[in-house]
Amino acid sequence: MASNEKLEKYEHYLNNVLREDLRLIVEERERLYEDIAAHSQLRQTITCILEAPGCAEEGLRTQVDLGSNFYVQAHVPDTSRIFINIGLGFHLELTLQEALEFLDKKLAILNTRLADSSKKSAKIKGQIKFFYEAIKELQGQQGVIAYCATMVELVKSVNVNLARVWLVSSLLSIILWLVPLLLGKYVDITFPYIHREDIMQELVGFVGPTESQNVDWCPIVSPLLQDTVHLMSSNVEVLPEEEIVKKSDVQEGGVSKPKSCKSRYQVVVVVPYRNRSTHLHQFLTYMHPFLTRQQLHYRIVVVEQSGEAAFNRAKLFNIGFTETLKLDQVDCFIFHDVDLLPRHDYNIYACTHNPRHMYSAVDIFRYHLPYRGLAGGAVALQRSHILAMDGFSNRFFGWGGEDDDLNARIHRLGLVMVRFDPAVASYVMLTHKSETPAQDRFTTLWENSRKVEKDGLSTLEYKLIEKKEKPLYTLLLVSC
Incomplete structure (x- = not known):
């Protein structure tokens, strides 16, 4: 009974706490990846504007997405300043050089947060593995006890030739493993990999x-x-x-x-x-x-x-x-x-x-x-x-x-x-x-x-x- 209660507690903590924490961390990482990609793309765009010949005098011609795949051509006469989203719905007008400095600091912060998130993710995964192994061990103990009890009763009631059973089962296991290997059908789907x-x-x-x-x-x-x-x-x-x-x-x-x-x-x-x-x-x-x-x-x-x-x-x-x-x-x-x-x-x-x-x-x-x-x-x-x-x-x-x-x-x-x-x-x-x-x-x-x-x-x-x-x-x- 105590073993069953412990198993239920472990399963509850694994499914309702650790897996939920991991889901939130993964979602946070996805958002960080998106933010890093967006800020990197913006930085690359600003760099291109700075390096483009004649952009300061002639302005910039671009297209604006109106939605539903409709675009209109637009002309930006002054490319020396840009509005940057600094968070909480606020946009700040900056020069291009100031924008680059802001983006560099923002990317450094995002990369630091990404590294911290990766550490948290690794820690939670380690905890999940620990609890998973503990649950398997508890389930295995219960299964072994029940199986042994059943086999004892079966052996008592039936005259079984244990040597013959062992020999036949061993031969069948070898055949079931060897035939797919010889036919080239065996594949390893259990190997560890980096997620x-x-x-x-x-x-x-x-x-x-x-x-x-x-x-x-x-x-x-x-x-x-x-x-x-x-x-x-x-x-x-x-x-x-x-x-x-x-x-x-x-x-x-x-x-x-x-x-x-x-x-x-x-x-x-x-x-x-x-x-x-x-x-x-x-x-x-x-x-x-x-x-x-x-x-x-x-x-x-x-x-x-x-x-x-x-x-x-x-x-x-x-x-x-x-x-x-x-x-x-x-x-x-x-x-x-x-x-x-x-x-x-x-x-x-x-x-x-x-x-x-x-x-x-x-x-x-x-x-x-x-x-x-x-x-x-x-x-x-x-x-x-x-x-x-x-x-x-x-x-x-x-x-x-x-x-x-x-x-x-x-x-x-x-x-x-x-x-x-x-x-x-x-x-x-x-x-x-x-x-x-x-x-x-x-x-x-x-x-x-x-x-x-x-x-x-x-x-x-x-x-x-x-x-x-x-x-x-x-x-x-x-x-x-």
Whole structure:
């Protein structure tokens, strides 16, 4: 009876107190995200007005929304002052420079409130988990007691061959588990992931004052992000190179960064490549606008393997890492297949505190994860982690095995692979012919798990044939 009363109290507190508190915190966070996005957009608009040539003399021509999708053209003769909503329904007339100063302070306050809200959310989630586990334990105790009593009565009344029952049930369990695995139908839908509302606080970015007092940090949440799924299929229309450069403001070498603010995240996307020109054009067409909307300072590096030797994906990653550090001192690398495209803008291409497997759902697996230890497709790693695990293995020629070796290296460092919410970290794979798996991949994996000699960056050997900064990417043509 006492156990039942305690269970009812726990369930009441969990459902009526903690979950309600969490709902209010989540609603507050959503409002803060909206306020940050709105103030960031306003700041960007004011900056554009200040930088626009002739705006002070000729005024500003714009459109005003009257409602029901009706717009009228308007002319603002004096753009030197603006009315700003300062709260509680009050609007204050300010100069543009005063408005920028107000918005900077307002954004700082909002970001502080957002950080506090994130801490409260994490605390409440911890309490919810604690009570949930306590409830499960209480329910389990009651269930075990009732089950044991029933089984005792049953055994007393029926002559049961316990050894045969155990054997049959064990065989059935093995068959029920093994058959879906052999048919390729098994998926892991229980893996832990970082919830969407917690993504921003998990990212590793720049903090502190900027190098230039005239340029501020970009907002934590880019106002350019679109909260929608961009890809419903693998059909990506290729755009001309000049159009991509113009739209995304891409510099030589596939480098881009925001103009109106300093990016909080600097990242290099390393792409291994050979004989996939259509996929590469689709990748560049889609990824440059995608990365630009996230207000990243990024570079795309394509490492092309020459010759007829079997493709060595992991070794190309090592080469891309080594050669890129000769160009930029970057702390975040994303190693990315050319045929994989993200579907959601909030899948931020920056590093987290732990190594991160970029996708939690992909179309070819019916938007599930085949197995929890998967580390293929795309991974984000900090430079310190790459150096600590001696990079990738150089021994995997052909398809398969190198991603499982990467997962083992990460675990040997005492780290865990994290993933984002599947609603955000979903991907589409471009149509391509399936590669034949390398026959020796399992042998190489087993040997690597037992070897004590070094294999990775410390043993890397290759020949750099060409290193060229092209309009949309930095090319590394290598022989390995």
